[in-house]
Amino acid sequence: MFSRFRLNKEAYFMISLFALFISCIIVLDSCSQRNRAADTTVAFQEMEELYVSDLSACISALDKLKNSASRNNKDVIRPMREHYQKARMYFKYAELVLSFIDTENFRFLNQPNILKVEEEDQTDIKEKEPSGFQVLEELVYADSVDRAEVAKHAALMSNRLKLIxxxxxxxxxxxxxxxxxxxxxxxxxxxxxxxxxxxxxLEASLQESAFAYKRLKRYLSYFKHEFKDEALYQAWNQQLDQSMESLKGDFASFDRYSFIKKHTHPQLELWVKTQQDWEVEFPFTLAFNHGATSLFSDSTFNLKHFDDLKSGDLATEKVLLGKQLFNDPSLSISGTMSCGSCHQENLAFTDGMAKSVGQTRNSPTMSYAGLQRGFFYDKRSGSLEGQIVAVVNNETEFHTSLEAMSKVVKQKPTYQQQFEALYEQGATEVNIRNAIASYIKSLSPFNSKFDRNISGKEQSLTEREIRGFNLFMGKAKCATCHFAPVFNGTVPPEFTETEMELLGVPAAKDTVNAKIDPDLGRYNLFGTESRKHFFKTPTLRNVALTAPYMHNGVYTTLEEVMDFYNRGGGAGIGIQLEHQTLPPDALSLTKQEIKDIIAFLNTLTDQNSKPKQLTSAK
Structure with a gap:
């Protein structure tokens, strides 16, 4: 008895000691978490102080600019430009935080010098004159400076920043x-x-990008306590320093391809390692997936970010079902037209015609269609599902209804079985739309020659193709409308807005007596005068396969398209439009530079492949 009691007593002691040890660990861990949270609060307090300081310095420079412009003094141009550049520098310092916490105000302060039009419906149309740094830059560096306009915009921007x-x-x-x-x-x-x-x-983008990196490095130092791996923190500092050094180059000759490969993508890799090192859990996913280490990959984007209908995961089985529906002519009233009639897979989901049969516009590609914020050339639909409804109801296309199409689908046992297996409610109108949309969303493989090279999977790009990309992203200014990595008009990095442009596309190939194409584009929706001839900026991916080009198919070759842009769009061939968004100045690209850009565009052709393996519907 005594022996057993002693053992039990010893066992009890050991259990108690172990419990005490565990309790200490829990207490220490809890204290550690509280201390870490406190340190994070302090870090954001330091960020806020620096951010507010940058805003204040920007405001001060704008106020000085306003005062200089208001003086009746001939020798004010030089100080005005100095004040502008100082204000711009501090704005770029503040940009990192401002663009994240207050997107709308950031857009206002950084918008292009183009009339802003907001169209909710025919009874709610707002036209807003642009303001902000781009407007101010054009005013301050004009040949003849309108000092009253400079003072007006500087005051407006200063007041907006004070409110922020x-x-x-x-x-x-x-x-x-x-x-x-x-x-x-x-x-x-x-x-x-x-x-x-x-x-x-000014084309001061490289220097301004260095300003952004300078602030990134400073902000990162406030969060040094979060790093468990000291080497990871040092790797960040080394990368940011190298990026700032590389950005000292000349705008025209800057190697943007190498910058993305040597700096952007390694930094994304560090970012993924950092979230793991910090053990961060994100409440949701923004446009970029949290594991993305390349901007040019099929795992870069979170497709749900572009789906306002929140239609669920993109499952392989739904994609394959959607592909069958996409290519089934029995769904149209005539029994002869399918989605695939105008969007043929071997032509990157176009039809090779200037204008599709019975239609007034060129057939747009369905490639990468899921990565945009507006559908049809005039953006009359806000979702893929809405686009499908419009095609089904259109008298010159399917000329039927979702109800009738649903009945056709339900009459086919194969379809009925698939829908019952994949959707709780079976072949409803909503689910039919969802299946077709799922297939279209899957058409974003990011497996072109360019993607494979810039993501480091192979080294097969020629010097000409790399030069072409650098020209596209730099001197030719193509990327200021066709934003990488999708090369469409959806503005990164938030990807919440798809732009429309007025280019002045002619009705025929004519550079002497050119006349604007009669299609009024966006104007036809709401009758807004300032939206005449506006069209959505499409993707240039697979552009080598999607001729003819423009909304009316007026150009049959990329050489013709490049000539149009090189001249300054419609303005360069004598078409004068008040609201042309394309800068009217000639780009002055040489014949060789145009060939190089086209060589790059040809690398954007996707490899033939089956839909990628996605999540299961089960």
């Missing part, structure tokens, strides 16, 4: 917010910063 400053509060943010800010900053530099997107006159 007074409403800044970052201390409630979490570590994952900072990681999103960090990644957005990296992506913005690569996709708009180094292209000259927001520095139309």
């Amino acid at each position: 400053r007074s409403n800044t509060q970052l201390q409630s943010y979490q570590a994952y917010h900072f990681l999103w800010i960090l990644r957005n900053g990296i992506a913005r530099v690569a996709l708009t910063g180094i292209t000259g997107f927001d520095s139309p006159v």
Whole structure:
């Protein structure tokens, strides 16, 4: 008895000691988490102080610019430009935080010098004159400076920034917010910063991108406590320093291809390692997937970000069902037309005609259609499902109804079985639309020669093709409308808006007596005068397969398209339109440079492949 009691007593002691040990670990871990949270709060407080300081310096420079412009003094141009450049520098410092926490105000302050039109419906149309740094840059560096206009815009921007400053509060943010800010900053530099997107006159984009990196490095230092791996923190500092050094190059000759390969993508790799090192859990996913280490990959984008209908995961079985429906002519009233009639797979989902049979416009590609924020050339639909409905109801296309199409589908046992297996409600109108949309969303393989090279999977690009990409992203300014990596009009890195442009596309191939094409585009929806001839910016992926080009198919070769742009669009061939969004100045590209750009465009052709393996519907 005594022996057994002693053993039990010893066992009890050991159990108690172990329990005490576990309790200490829990307490220590809890204390560690509280201390870490406190450190994170302090880090955001430091960020906020620096951010507010940058806003204040920007406001001060704008106020000085306004005062200089208001003086009746001939020798004011030089100080005005100095004040502008200082204001712009501090705005770029503040951009990282401002663009994340207040997207609308950031867009206002950084918008292009183009009339802003908001059309909710025919009773709610707003036209807003542009303001902000791009407008101010064009004014301050004009041959004849309108000082009254400079003073007006400087005052407007200063007041807007003062309002932003007074409403800044970052201390409630979490570590994952900072990681999103960090990644957005990296992506913005690569996709708009180094292209000259927001520095139309000075082309100061490289220096301004270095400003962004300088602030990224400073902000990152505030979060040093989050790093368990000291080497990872040092790797960040080394990468950011190298990026700033590389951005000292000349705008025209800058190697953007190498910058993305040597800096942007390695930084995305560091970003993924950092979220793992910090053990961060994200509440949801933005445009980029959290594991993305390349901007040019089939795993880069979160397709749900582009889906306002929240239609669920993209399952392989739904994609394959959608493909059958997409190519089934029995769904149309005539029994002879399918989606695939005008969107043929071997032509990158176009039809090779200037205008599709019975239609007034060129057939747009379905490639990468899921990565945009507007459908049809005039953006009359806001979702793929809405586009499908419009095609089904159109008298010159399917000329039927969703109800009738649903009955056709239900009459086919194979379809009925598949829908019952994949959808709870079977072959409903909603589910039919979802299946077809799922197939279209899957047409974004990112497996072209260019993708494989810039993502480091192979080294097969020629010097001409690389030069072409650098010209596309730089001197030729193609990427200021066709944004990489999708090369369409959806603006990175937020990818919440798809732009429309007025290019002045002619009715025929004529550079002497050119006349504007009669299609009024967006104007036909709401009758907004300033939206005449506006059309959505399409993707250039697979462009080698999608001739003829433009909404009316007027150009049959890429050489003709490049000649149009090189002349300055419609303005360069004598078509004068008040709201042309394409800069009217000639690009002055040489014949060799045009060949190089076309060589690059040819690398954007996807490899033939089956739909990628996605999630299961089960």
